[in-house]
Amino acid sequence: MPLDEYQSANRDNWNDRVPIHLNSDEYAVQKFIDDPKHISEVVQFDLDRNELGDVAGKSLLHLQCHIGHDTLSWARQGAEVTGVDFSEPAIEACKNLSAKSSTPGEFVVADVYDSPNVLPDRQFDIVYTGVGAICWLPDIKRWAKVVAGFLKPGGTFYILEGHPMMWAVSDEDHGDKIVLDWPYFESAGPQGYEETTTYAGAGTIEHTKQYNFTHGLGETINALIQAGLVIDFVHEHKVVHWQANPTMVPAGNGLWKMPDGKEDFLPLMHSIKAHKPE
Numbered sequence: 001m002p003l004d005e006y007q008s009a010n011r012d013n014w015n016d017r018v019p020i021h022l023n024s025d026e027y028a029v030q031k032f033i034d035d036p037k038h039i040s041e042v043v044q045f046d047l048d049r050n051e052l053g054d055v056a057g058k059s060l061l062h063l064q065c066h067i068g069h070d071t072l073s074w075a076r077q078g079a080e081v082t083g084v085d086f087s088e089p090a091i092e093a094c095k096n097l098s099a100k101s102s103t104p105g106e107f108v109v110a111d112v113y114d115s116p117n118v119l120p121d122r123q124f125d126i127v128y129t130g131v132g133a134i135c136w137l138p139d140i141k142r143w144a145k146v147v148a149g150f151l152k153p154g155g156t157f158y159i160l161e162g163h164p165m166m167w168a169v170s171d172e173d174h175g176d177k178i179v180l181d182w183p184y185f186e187s188a189g190p191q192g193y194e195e196t197t198t199y200a201g202a203g204t205i206e207h208t209k210q211y212n213f214t215h216g217l218g219e220t221i222n223a224l225i226q227a228g229l230v231i232d233f234v235h236e237h238k239v240v241h242w243q244a245n246p247t248m249v250p251a252g253n254g255l256w257k258m259p260d261g262k263e264d265f266l267p268l269m270h271s272i273k274a275h276k277p278e
């Protein structure tokens with residue numbers, strides 16, 4: 001199947017998820033509108049650990065911004081934000097959320113790989129992405145070149161993302177065993193599957209077919225290095241924002257962890273900070 005057919009199936013699937021996510025407790029869109037201090041759980045995770053650092057007054061590009069709650073959370077920290085996503089309904093939702101919450105942001109429809117053509121001659125202080133983002137992208141080296149191209153000299157790249165080892169683990173209950181069901185490396189190609197529901201909210205998806213692409217941690221790090229970035233840190237986290245496996249237990253603040261005694265067995269998320277040399 002040609003790559004653009006995978007992308008097109010994924011876009012149809014994401015378009016269907018937008019109205020469901022807009023009405024979900026997890027995305028808490030109304031809370032974001034009603035409470036000007038409200039910050040998404042994903043951005044709060046970074047703030048609590050001072051991962052990205054101070055964004056005030058900086059231009060920030062969010063690749064794969066979905067319905068904009070993370071993007072606009074960075075705007076509430078003082079960043080001048082631009083969000084890119086290939087789903088038209090998602091970008092429409094971002095614009096609505098920006099207007100209704102009086103939180104400024106620029107939002108554009110574009111495939112990640114085509115975004116340099118849609119935002120020509122633009123560079124940013126920060127390029128940000130993550131949490132269920134790069135698993136939709138077939139080629140991590142090409143993605144890293146897009147990231148590097150969008151950064152100003154001296155600019156910062158930051159990603160918080162599901163750990164590729166966590167993605168490789170079976171999402172079914174195997175008692176106290178951790179079972180691998182999915183490939184770890186990118187070379188294994190896309191994993192196609194069908195789901196009528198989504199991870200947030202209640203509702204049925206019409207376009208059920210979707211394709212994920214795995215990227216090993218080394219593949220992602222080396223792609224960033226080869227694109228000219230300097231790695232500042234790679235953190236592996238023992239918590240994640242969703243129950244990726246039935247054995248996982250709540251860890252507070254909307255996070256999940258492996259059960260007692262198994263916390264050190266599996267990395268659940270990773271974050272990478274890098275910069276473009278001056």
Ligand SMILES: C[S@@+](CC[C@H](N)C(=O)[O-])C[C@H]1O[C@@H](n2cnc3c(N)ncnc32)[C@H](O)[C@@H]1O
Nearest residue numbers: 014064066085086087110111112130131132136
């Ligand atoms: C899980 S969201 C990630 C954003 C954020 N972490 C969140 O949870 O809302 C994944 C987003 O990637 C977008 N996406 C998937 N493939 C894409 C592509 N090739 N180009 C641009 N956006 C893409 C989808 O439309 C979706 O909004």
